[in-house]
Amino acid sequence: xxxxxxxxxxxxxxxxxxxxxxxxxxxxxxxxxxxxxxxxxxxxxxxxxxxxxxxxxxxxxxxxxxxxxxxxxxxxxxxxxxxxxxxxxxxxxxxxxxxxxxxxxxxxxxxxxxxxxxxxxxxxxxxxxxxxxxxxxxxxxxxxxxxxxxxxxxxxxxxxxxxxxxxxxxxxxxxxxxxxxxxxxxxxxxxxxxxxxxxxxxxxxxxxxxxxxxxxxxxxxxxxxxxxxxxxxxxxxxxxxxxxxxxxxxxxxxxxxxxxxxxxxxxxxxxxxxxxxxxxxxxxxxxxxxxxxxxxxxxxxxxxxxxxxxxxxxxxxxxxxxxxxxxxxxxxxxxxxxxxxxxxxxxxxxxxxxxxxxxxxxxxxxxxxxxxxxxxxxxxxxxxxxxxxxxxxxxxxxxxxxxxxxx
Amino acid sequence: xxxxxxxxxxxxxxxxxxxxxxxxxxxxxxxxxxxxxxxxxxxxxxxxxxxxxxxxxxxxxxxxxxxxxxxxxxxxxxxxxxxxxxxxxxxxxxxxxxxxxxxxxxxxxxxxxxxxxxxxxxxxxxxxxxxxxxxxxxxxxxxxxxxxxxxxxxxxxxxxxxxxxxxxxxxxxxxxxxxxxxxxxxxxxxxxxxxxxxxxxxxxxxxxxxxxxxxxxxxxxxx
Ligand SMILES: Nc1ncnc2c1ncn2[C@@H]1O[C@H](COP(=O)(O)OP(=O)(O)O)[C@@H](O)[C@H]1O
Ligand SMILES: [Mg+2]
Numbered sequence: 001x002x003x004x005x006x007x008x009x010x011x012x013x014x015x016x017x018x019x020x021x022x023x024x025x026x027x028x029x030x031x032x033x034x035x036x037x038x039x040x041x042x043x044x045x046x047x048x049x050x051x052x053x054x055x056x057x058x059x060x061x062x063x064x065x066x067x068x069x070x071x072x073x074x075x076x077x078x079x080x081x082x083x084x085x086x087x088x089x090x091x092x093x094x095x096x097x098x099x100x101x102x103x104x105x106x107x108x109x110x111x112x113x114x115x116x117x118x119x120x121x122x123x124x125x126x127x128x129x130x131x132x133x134x135x136x137x138x139x140x141x142x143x144x145x146x147x148x149x150x151x152x153x154x155x156x157x158x159x160x161x162x163x164x165x166x167x168x169x170x171x172x173x174x175x176x177x178x179x180x181x182x183x184x185x186x187x188x189x190x191x192x193x194x195x196x197x198x199x200x201x202x203x204x205x206x207x208x209x210x211x212x213x214x215x216x217x218x219x220x221x222x223x224x225x226x227x228x229x230x231x232x233x234x235x236x237x238x239x240x241x242x243x244x245x246x247x248x249x250x251x252x253x254x255x256x257x258x259x260x261x262x263x264x265x266x267x268x269x270x271x272x273x274x275x276x277x278x279x280x281x282x283x284x285x286x287x288x289x290x291x292x293x294x295x296x297x298x299x300x301x302x303x304x305x306x307x308x309x310x311x312x313x314x315x316x317x318x319x320x321x322x323x324x325x326x327x328x329x330x331x332x333x334x335x336x337x338x339x340x341x342x343x344x345x346x347x348x349x350x351x352x353x354x355x356x357x358x359x360x361x362x363x364x365x366x367x368x369x370x371x372x373x374x375x376x377x378x379x380x381x382x383x384x385x386x387x388x389x390x391x392x393x394x395x396x397x398x399x400x401x402x403x404x405x406x407x
Numbered sequence: 408x409x410x411x412x413x414x415x416x417x418x419x420x421x422x423x424x425x426x427x428x429x430x431x432x433x434x435x436x437x438x439x440x441x442x443x444x445x446x447x448x449x450x451x452x453x454x455x456x457x458x459x460x461x462x463x464x465x466x467x468x469x470x471x472x473x474x475x476x477x478x479x480x481x482x483x484x485x486x487x488x489x490x491x492x493x494x495x496x497x498x499x500x501x502x503x504x505x506x507x508x509x510x511x512x513x514x515x516x517x518x519x520x521x522x523x524x525x526x527x528x529x530x531x532x533x534x535x536x537x538x539x540x541x542x543x544x545x546x547x548x549x550x551x552x553x554x555x556x557x558x559x560x561x562x563x564x565x566x567x568x569x570x571x572x573x574x575x576x577x578x579x580x581x582x583x584x585x586x587x588x589x590x591x592x593x594x595x596x597x598x599x600x601x602x603x604x605x606x607x608x609x610x611x612x613x614x615x616x617x618x619x620x621x622x623x624x625x626x627x628x629x630x
Contacts, residue, residue, distance in 0.1 A: 003518035007504075014506040312502035315463060316516045316564075317491020319484045402458045405498060405576070 004322050007313075008329035011302060019330075022298045023338040029291030030342020030381045035349050036284040037373040040277055042366035047273055048241065048262075053203045054212070055262045056110075056143055056235030057244045060102065060251060062090045063258040095231035098255050102236055105254075107247045110237040112139035115220035115230065121167075121213070122184040123175040130171065130211030132185060134220020143237050146201060146214065153179035153199030155214075162216055165195035169202040170210030187223035195219070204363070285380070291338070292384035295331050299392035303327065310396050311404035320397035327396055331389020332382070339381040343374060410475065411571055411604045412437040417459060417469035419452075429455050430467070431627045439571075442598040442605045444615040447624035453608045454576055456624070460606065461494060461574050462486040474571055491520050495565030495573040497607075499580035501557040503549035503564075509536060510545040513564045520568055528567075535563040539593065555586035562593060566603075573597065575607035579614060591617060 012019050092098055095113050102111050115134035120127050133140075137158040141147050147155045151169060158164045165183060177183060177197050184194045195215060203209055215223075221230050236259075238247050244261035251259040263270045303310070310323060347369075356365040412435075419430040429452050437443050445453050458464040459471065462478050465486070471478040474493060478486065495516075503512050513532035517523060523531065536545050539559045544552055549560060558578065565573050573594070579587040591614055597603045598619070607618075615621050623630050 003515060006518070007515075010504075010506050308500075308502055309504050312496070312504075313515070314487070315461070315490065315496050317487045317489075317519055319487045322519070402464050405458070406454065 004318075004325040005329055008326045008333070011306065011326070012330050012333055015298075015302065018298045018301070019334055022294045023334045023341070025291040025294035026335055026338025026381060026385065027341035027345060029288045030339050030377055031345035031349065033284040033288045033380070034342065034346035034374055034377040035367075036280050037377065038346070038350055038370050039367050040280045041370050041373060042368045043276065044273055045368070046362065046366045047269060050203075050205050051262055051266050051269065052241070053144055053149070053205060054208055055265055057238050057241050057262050058236040058248045058251060058259050059262075059265065060092070060098070060234040060236060060255060060257050060259045061232060062092055064090065090232060091226075091229075092231045092234060092257060095229065095234060098234060098257070101254055102234065102251055105238075105247060105250060107238040107240070107243060108236055109239055110139060110142045110235075112136050112143060112235055113217065113231040114140075114233040114235050115217060115224065115226075116232060117220055117223045118188050119213075119223065120186045121171055121175065122186060123177065126175055128171060128174060128211070130168075130213065132165070132187075132213045132215050132220060132223065134215055134217040134223075136217055137214070140214065143235060149201040149203050150199050151202045153197070155199050155201070157198040158214065158216060161196065161198055162218065163194070163196050164198035164216070166199035166201060166214040167197060168209035168212050169200050170206070171213065172197070172200045174210070185223065189223065189225050191223050191225060193219070193223060288377075288380055288384055291381075292388040295334055295385055295388035296392060298334075299327055299331055299389055300395070302330070303392045303396045306396075307399060307404060310399045311401035314399065314401045315405075323397040323399075324390070324393040327393030328386065328389040331385050331393070335382055335385025335389075338385070339378055342381065343378065346374070346377075409439040410436050411439045411441075411473070412460060412606070413472040413475075414460070415470040415472075417456075417467055417471065419455060419459065419464075419467040429627050430459070433469070433629060435622060435629060437572075437604055437606060439604055440598050440602045442594055442619045443607070443622060444618040444620075445606060445608045445622050445624065446610070446615050449610075451624045452627045453624055457574055457576050457606070457608055461496065462490055491516060492568055493571045495568070495570040497558070497561050497565050497573065497575040497578040499577040501549075501554075501561040503557055503560055505548070505550045507549060508546050509541060509549055509552065509560045509563075512549050512560055513567050516564060517567045532563070532567055535566055536560070539563050540589075555582055555589070558582060558586065558590065559593075562590065566597070569601075570603065572604045572606060575605070575609075577608055577610060579609065579611055587611060587614060 099111050099113065102108055112135065117132050117134070118129065119132045120129050137155065141155060146166070153166070155166055158166060167177065167183065171177070175183070179197050179200065181197050182194050183197055184192065186192050218228065221228060224230060236251065238244060241262065244263060248259040248261045313323065350367050350369055353365045353367050357363065358365050414433050414435050417430055417433040418428070421427040421429055433456060445457065447453055459467050462473070473489065510529065510532055513535060514528050517528040517531065518525065533542070533545055536542055539562060541556060541559055541563070544556060549557065552560065558581070579590050582590065594605045594607065598605050609615055
């Protein structure tokens with residue numbers, strides 16, 4: 001063993017208690033850091049998964065246009081204008097061609113047309129307002145994974161049943177409906193039609209379960225008194241949801257329609273997540289930093305206590321960098337032990353909490369193992385310990401032995 | 408005789424708190440195998456001179472030669488390597504590393520030098536301790552020894568790399584007359600039989616009288 005390492009080791013064992021305290025600090029800091037970051041990741045995933053139960057990654061639709069002033073003359077000072085939404089139809093013209101165009105984008109995985117219509121669900125005297133979404137069942141399932149949320153009946157039956165409807169569990173309880181019952185819908189256009197309940201879903205998102213239903217695209221078009229070319233939305237899923245904005249812009253470019261990313265559509269939720277992540281990252285990093293201060297403190301103390309040793313070592317020919325190594329080695333040894341302990345503790349915490357059922361919309365405690373968060377924690381932990389050791393070590397390396405011997 | 412240590416017109420100033428000319432035109436020469444003592448009233452600059460001779464203090468004017476090599480202007484790391492190989496130190500206080508055994512303390516400079524294997528170094532360190540009558544103390548912690556024993560361990564440590572020069576700043580300052588006599592005998596033997604050079608600052612009249620040569624200082628000058 002190198003003599004610098006040897007001396008470092010002896011100092012560590014000589015101050016077992018201090019070393020243990022500093023190591024404990026790193027251990028806890030490390031565990032909290034990893035735990036919090038894995039928690040934030042899981043919270044993000046669970047909140048986006050709620051979003052994706054109801055939202056495609058990108059929604060392509062025709063944006064409302066405002067009327068332009070009739071006179072385009074900036075010198076006319078007293079022109080009175082009153083811009084209004086142009087009373088054009090908000091359908092997508094030639095939806096099949098638009099779909100083809102979108103499918104050419106390499107990032108796109110699923111493209112499916114959709115017709116949303118506000119409806120009243122009527123059953124006897126009770127009436128609930130909600131949204132009936134007209135979809136192509138197979139594609140819609142690929143997009144929202146509706147099948148996995150079905151609690152009764154079957155989503156696929158929609159394909160073979162033009163009059164079928166799949167309703168949220170909230171509607172089913174409020175209206176006392178089971179699979180096989182009939183349900184009457186009235187659209188905003190005044191169309192009345194009776195559907196047969198073929199499935200009931202539970203998304204665990206209250207507002208959806210209480211108001212949403214899926215019907216066939218053709219039925220939705222009929223509710224709107226429109227033909228087969230009437231499409232209000234084309235929904236798009238892509239490989240990586242985080243790219244939705246960029247891909248949306250591309251789609252908007254080539255189709256000329258507004259392509260809204262899920263982040264834009266759920267702005268408040270996305271900003272909320274962002275805030276939570278900023279605060280979480282900040283707090284967890286600061287905790288790790290505080291653990292670093294523990295090492296810094298103890299090393300500073302060791303340097304002061306061992307100032308005579310440092311002086312004689314330098315007199316006997318140890319260079320500044322040897323002294324730096326002696327103390328940085330101590331810091332790293334404590335740091336590495338703390339990091340290993342912290343990783344173990346975080347692993348235990350996460351595996352236990354993963355199996356804790358908290359109920360509600362959330363289900364199991366939202367936390368998951370994520371290698372990159374672990375690695376980032378280890379990396380930061382070691383970097384912080386290194387610097388926590390380096391500054392006292394540099395101070396030690398600058399000790400002038402003559403000054404010490406004069407005392 | 409071969410010159411081992413030489414200074415030419417060394418001058419040193421302290422600037423803090425006041426400008427103070429502490430060493431004035433020091434020119435001395437010490438030969439191989441000499442046991443030289445440096446004496447003078449307290450505050451006359453003996454320690455200051457010794458720190459310059461030892462290469463630890465680089466802040467002076469004039470030239471310093473060690474083993475006919477100019478030390479002035481060498482870098483800190485170069486000087487550290489030279490000290491490690493060519494100079495042994497003994498101070499009034501022993502400066503042993505408390506957490507280490509005596510044996511390990513003696514081994515440290517040799518481990519730093521790295522010319523021998525750890526096993527050879529251990530054997531050599533043990534040999535040195537034995538000559539100094541400390542064989543039975545070798546594995547004890549340095550803090551467990553008496554003052555006289557600790558000083559002898561420090562001497563063993565100064566000797567481990569077979570340095571050209573051993574420098575002592577009042578090496579017997581904390582010892583009783585019996586231990587002082589032991590240390591003097593060790594030094595004399597090293598100088599006369601092993602051909603090593605000893606430069607020791609001392610206040611001990613008797614110790615100085617028995618040495619080969621006395622260099623006396625007064626107010627920063629050699630007289
Ligand atoms: N760092 C310093 N700054 C200013 N003056 C110093 C310093 N170190 C020593 N001195 C002064 O230099 C003189 C010589 O000190 P020193 O070499 O220790 O004397 P000696 O070892 O002969 O007793 C003394 O007057 C002392 O007060
Ligand atoms: Mg002195």
